[in-house]
Amino acid sequence: MAAVGETKHALEMVQVNGTDESCITFVLHEEDHTLGNALRYMIMKNPEVDFCGYSITHPSESKINFRIQTRSGVSAVEPFRRGLNELIDVCQHVLNTFETTVSNYKKQKEERME
Template sequence: MNAPNRFELFVLDEGEKLVEISEDTKIPNAATFKIVKEDHTLGNLLRAELLNDSRCLFAGYKVPHPLHPYFQLKVQTDGSVTPSQIVTETCQSLLEKLASVEAKFKREFTFVDVDGAPKDMGPYGAVDPTSWEGGKDYLDL
């Protein structure tokens, strides 16, 4: 088929850079970042986090074609910081937030293993659906 091999979607080729930056000559304090081997997941996350920063005037991304594993992120700042700096700061902020979420997630699942937890406790903290009548995964009301 037309689809590339799966490993080509996430393994960098020899000499391939993960990020390419090109300054915009028509718009002041703007740049376009080509981020290789990533998709909408990271693009939307970066865009949303950039727009939370008051120094960022514009942030948007596009995936030019679904069979090509990269996206382009366009960023314009107010001039107090360069686009490269704000993207770097945003990535560091996202890494901190994700580490916090991971720590909270692991902490919640360790509470399930504590003595005194109900015997029918499921892996997500809710009552195990197999303990309901008939072993259904839903509850008839």
Template sequence: MEPSKKPPSQSDNANSGGSSSQCEDDILNLHVDPGDDRSACITLYREDHTIGNFLRYTLAKNPNVEYAGYDIPHPLNEVMQLRIQNFPDSPETAFETFEESLETMHKTVTYMSEIFNKQAEAFEKGIK
């Protein structure tokens, strides 16, 4: 799928009774069950197991998360469905937990990039 093309609409969310919102860039669709902001289904477009497993792992490390999992329903569709459920006494909503996990992932990738670049420079200089 070309980045300029929009993914198919998620008509099943509109019929399920929950609230649904989609980002302007059409990369993410959020579905929250009515009356329960501690759980959410997030559909990510143009993502695969690389991000899915990293997200699931990061979410699972959060002490507020009771369940985190993802599914890629079909390998030919560039759609990943992420399910987050926080504990009932959690101070965070599921979407806040998702945002926190994205920040943690960003910090992790930034750190890994810095380490990699330092090692690449040292290798180019012949210092190990």
């Protein structure tokens, strides 16, 4: 837990000494399966990724240990960043589609009431 006046980072990178950057565990604080599973799916679509998985250490802790292993010397940070950006794009598309549909529904409802 963060001390008073100390900021707690939402993301940490854990890397075993002596390993290259193709194998990194990211610790995402204050997150759960909602982000974990969606992000894992987006990252696994990347052909440079050998393994991507996550675990929640304990039900009472709200953090995810997110592991990525890549091939061809690609840094694990790149597919992680790309997966986050692609997930943001998908979420934005869903939000835009939802808002357009709600707007169209309200217009149709108003037209029927006239």
